[in-house]
Amino acid sequence: MHLPKAELHLHIEGTLEPELAFALAGRNGVTLPFADTEELRTAYLFDGLQTFLDLYYALMTVLRTEEDFEDLANAYLTRAAAQGVRHAEIFFDPQAHTARGVPIGTVVEGLGRALDRSEETHGISTQLIMCFLRDQSAGSALETLEAAKPYLHRISAVGLDSAEVGHPPSKFREVYEAAGALGLRKVAHAGEEGPPAYIHEALDVLGVERIDHGLRCMEDPDLVKRLVADRVPLTLCPLSNVRLRAIDILEEHPLRAMMDAGLLCTVNSDDPAYFGGYVGDTFHAVHEALGLDNEHLRTLARNSFEAAFLDHDEERRARYLAEVEAYAFD
Numbered sequence: 001m002h003l004p005k006a007e008l009h010l011h012i013e014g015t016l017e018p019e020l021a022f023a024l025a026g027r028n029g030v031t032l033p034f035a036d037t038e039e040l041r042t043a044y045l046f047d048g049l050q051t052f053l054d055l056y057y058a059l060m061t062v063l064r065t066e067e068d069f070e071d072l073a074n075a076y077l078t079r080a081a082a083q084g085v086r087h088a089e090i091f092f093d094p095q096a097h098t099a100r101g102v103p104i105g106t107v108v109e110g111l112g113r114a115l116d117r118s119e120e121t122h123g124i125s126t127q128l129i130m131c132f133l134r135d136q137s138a139g140s141a142l143e144t145l146e147a148a149k150p151y152l153h154r155i156s157a158v159g160l161d162s163a164e165v166g167h168p169p170s171k172f173r174e175v176y177e178a179a180g181a182l183g184l185r186k187v188a189h190a191g192e193e194g195p196p197a198y199i200h201e202a203l204d205v206l207g208v209e210r211i212d213h214g215l216r217c218m219e220d221p222d223l224v225k226r227l228v229a230d231r232v233p234l235t236l237c238p239l240s241n242v243r244l245r246a247i248d249i250l251e252e253h254p255l256r257a258m259m260d261a262g263l264l265c266t267v268n269s270d271d272p273a274y275f276g277g278y279v280g281d282t283f284h285a286v287h288e289a290l291g292l293d294n295e296h297l298r299t300l301a302r303n304s305f306e307a308a309f310l311d312h313d314e315e316r317r318a319r320y321l322a323e324v325e326a327y328a329f330d
């Protein structure tokens with residue numbers, strides 16, 4: 001679907017398609033524990049976040065050089081452009097690479113090579129969001145922020161991802177304070193598998209401006225009231241929720257109820273190489289499964305630009321919003 005939109009919840013490592021994974025494995029002399037792309041695809045049956053993460057971390061061992069990260073980002077941007085993405089705020093997981101001996105500079109500079117040319121090549125403006133792995137220690141997150149200091153000109157925000165349950169946002173209070181003091185903006189995954197209390201904590205303790213997922217807010221009516229009143233954006237990922245078994249089938253996704261409740265919902269792809277669709281595919285899927293009409297879809301696109309970190313460039317935001325209003329559905 002070509003409706004102009006911003007993608008605000010996208011893990012660049014989650015865009016690693018099997019074909020590129022095998023190509024990079026060949027280029028870098030890495031042996032994958034799968035014979036071919038077909039055998040790899042059969043591993044894509046997840047029973048929750050952890051089984052997905054195990055494969056996600058295993059596969060990214062093929063990413064080693066700046067060129068690899070550049071190729072990965074270019075492949076994503078090419079697909080995103082074909083699906084109407086005009087602005088992308090892209091997560092990356094530095095600890096997943098530094099733990100394997102790949103320096104953070106290789107990751108950021110490699111991605112940067114693609115992002116620097118993105119507007120010209122793909123017509124997509126971009127930002128980078130550096131995520132801390134919440135199942136690693138708070139000390140490791142602080143070390144990661146320290147290691148990122150030479151590259152902060154390329155990073156606009158910090159985020160929090162990986163295995164959620166048992167790793168509440170409050171564990172990362174100190175590193176979020178430090179990130180805020182460095183002028184970085186703040187988001188966090190919360191309420192994907194974790195309870196609504198984690199969403200409260202992400203807001204109250206970490207001071208985040210957006211909640212990534214936030215699906216489970218619907219269990220807490222007072223929290224919903226708060227998110228509505230404060231217009232806190234939620235970056236929902238419906239196809240991810242189905243594949244990771246947060247909900248059984250897309251037809252049961254609460255997106256429509258969440259929009260009706262007045263929540264500032266956006267729709268995103270999360271890890272599109274693993275979850276069966278890029279963001280335009282996701283818009284199409286919720287249109288079909290939830291009976292969302294064109295005006296619902298336009299609202300989702302409008303919300304994506306409202307929730308984007310474009311405060312330093314309101315002219316650009318206004319231009320994108322005008323594109324949304326002018327879009328003619330076929």
Ligand code: HPA
Pocket residue numbers: 011014049056161162163189192240270271
């Ligand atoms: O959906 C996700 N949730 C948490 N961590 C992640 N890391 C990549 N994708 C995800």
Ligand SMILES: [Zn+2]
Pocket residue numbers: 009011161189212270
């Ligand atoms: Zn995510």
